[in-house]
Amino acid sequence: MPSPTWWQYRYTTMIDTPNHTYVVPEKPTLDKIEARWIANWDQIGVNAFDRNATRDNIFSIDTPPPSVSGSLHMGQVFSYTHTDAVARFWRMRGKSVFYPMGWDDNGLPTERRVQNYFGVSCDPTVLFDPDFSPPFNGDVPKNHRAVAISRPNFIQLCEQLTHQDEKIFEGLFRRLGLSVDWSLLYTTIGDHARRTSQHAFLKNLSRGEAYPQEAPTLWDVDFGTAVAQAELEDRERPGAYHSIAFAHGDGNDEVLIETTRPELVASCVALVAHPDDARYVSLIGRTVRTPLFDVEVPVYSHELAQIDKGTGIAMVCTFGDLTDVIWWRELNLPARVIIGRDGRILTEAPEEINTERARAAYAQIAGKTVKQAQTITVEMLRASGDLRAEPRAITHQVKFYERGDRPLEIVSSRQWYIRNGGRDAALRQSFLQRGSELTWHPDFMEHRYDNWVEGLNGDWLISRQRFFGVPIPLWYRINESGEPDYDTPLVPPNERLPIDPSSDVPTGFVESQRGIAGGFIGDPDVMDTWATSSLTPQIAGHWIDDDELFSRVFPMEMRPQAHEIIRTWLFSTIVRSHFEHGTVPWHNAALSGWMLDPNHKKMSKSKGNVVSPSELFDQYGSDAVRYWATSARPGVDTAFSEDQMKVGRKLATKLLNVSKFVLGLEVIDPRTTPSEPIDVAMLQRLAQVVDESTEAFESFDYARVLERTETFFWWFCDDYVELVKTRAYEKTTRSASAVTALHRALSTLQRLFAPLLPFVTEEVWSWWQPDSIHLGPWPTRDKLLGDMVILDSDEEFLSAVGEVLSQIRRSKTEGKTSQRTAVEHLKIFATTAQLNFISSCMDDLRNAGGLGDVEMVAHDQNAIAVQVRLAPNSRS
């Protein structure tokens, strides 16, 4: 006798306990099931992370904290559903799932929204006003001039507004069915994240991984801030080559350069040609004179000069582009800066511009924008005869800050950096090594990581000249002559964190000493958003204040994220973890594709092709939306498709109906073991689906689970159920085999679908099972088949029977008659083996096909042939 198994226990429970008898609705419906189950899950704590779970029994997820400054986008619905499916799988497998949510409310998008919403602007020099209230609340008049407020007051407003937005996001994520443990919520601007971020920064500082440097930096003139390499994007812009003459020798000789930035002639510090370029060999080491400004500049050779570009000799300015910065650094050139941080030409000319004519020329451009200065300079060059050809229009790629509107300039400023291997080959190698320690899903995404790390050309610039971010937690002494001492910053003790050096005072000082000689001054900058979000595992896992928790969840099991931020979020998280913990931050990186519009364009508000998630939830149901999301293979860009949602809704409806059917059958003896060959074969096929689904989920492939389970499910409904339903109505031993098989299959199917369609599966599960389906157990082959006598040729058996059934159906369709039409005579040609299969479930075939006489003929071809004589159709 087989030992009692779990379902026998469960059946017994249901029968013995009146509360657990089947409660199947007369008319099952998907309407409003979401709200009911969301409330139920909250109540019984289905999604709660168990802090007492042991380390190897925890599955931890480094959830991407969405930016909450806008509204929830279908792209987010798409990718968050993928993660949720995986989380639900592991929860059913018995893991305690650490699945937090964070709100990324720190940074520029929030700042802009707050400025517009309240009619304020942040001015760090204004003092904190504890009684401040904003002039407007979302109804700022057009001509209103922003009120300057202190940074702490501004941050209060940011927190207030993001709080409203976050409530809306939470509601939508719940509606989608994300099984997040909301008690683990964090925000990137909250005290805890600020404390973590500042603490991590100070540790980087103490180990020399963070350092300040006065250096040329890419600068957005509108936002007035430095930006990092990872935040750049190229945009195609019109430009023009200008052919300009530089005189040398006694003034009769000249050399022509071509430039797209003639306005920078005043900041030219050298010319550069390639060492192999014969045309300029004689010039190397000599000097030439800049047109208009009469500055003697040297001519150097450098490998980066391109012989075939322009005239082959280039003007080096401080700074026109990043190549200029390289030349400036490697050739030890002086800085002759003419562009200010506001994007205008400095009013004061560099001291080398000192002839009367040069000073006059400079006066023409001083104070002008770069664009205006270009027009004026070209005019002056034309007038002086130094412009040797009319400008030739071209289009070229220009670097922009990804959120900016004007091309980036390069200005020299004091900034904070974190080492990332961009200037250190050995360190770069160790980050490549970390990348290879991860399992990537899909695996080819690792190339993008390697590609990025190998292409780094500088350290990670983390300081931003903005306000709504985590402040650099440092102050500087001001010496007796009023100069800040940047070399030995005043560092706050950990227990004071988080601090805002613009309003907090370093230990040993008082507020009145701020900004005066002998006193102190706070670092004015905040950290880049990524400097904080690179610490999401540490923030969510409470690295700084809960060692016990952190040691259980870190390194995390999984980082889900979009592939376009491999270079930012993924890489920077690895950098921080490598320095702080000497390990990768997670074992698996799951990269989601993009959601595209139905025409395969990237969706965006400006194109007006954005759909609101809540309308889709209302129209199709959350499960149907999730069906669409999880039918996309991992990492593959996928078109938005309401058709897919309709299919998903159909599937959910079918699950309701088939569950109603199976649970409506009378259970003769719950201890029956399925014994009829067709019943056993069906369960064996299902066991195969269980195996494949389990393996697929273990490798994060939710889409394969859906595909496999769904294919089986429709076959189960259309063929198996049709075959056995008559027998299942009987009250015999053979009937009990069918009913038990149907119950086992239903239970298994409901659980296979549960991570993907959490609402409808919970609904149908609740009709006959006492606990939440989402607490498992996940089905296994052993539990499904353990007590049964297994068939050797289950698939051959099923296909032989299926083929006969299918051919009977076809003849009825071709006879243009109802499937109920009786078959007077059926003649089957098949191999002996196939005929054996067929006869072993002949009663089911008779019932399903309405068969009369059946004649079986053995032949030696593999293909089954069937001759059907239909009864005269009484109705026609």
Add this chain to the structure above:
RNA sequence: GGGCGCUUAGCUCAGUUGGUUAGAGCAUCUCUUUUACAAGGAGAGGGUCGGGGGUUCGAAUCCCUCAGCGCCCACCA
């Protein structure tokens, strides 16, 4: 210029170590309503798997090559 991905039915896509006749959904057409389901069911038509070459008994699948689409990165005097 470097790297990656994609190209299969009218449309959207599966096709997992190469194996009978290449699949699904949607769309189209035909048939079909009282015992789970008509927001259902049963069927049919529709593809020389982007082009070419190669390996193999056998290729949508492996290799080479060409083309188109998309993405990432670099260069941008």
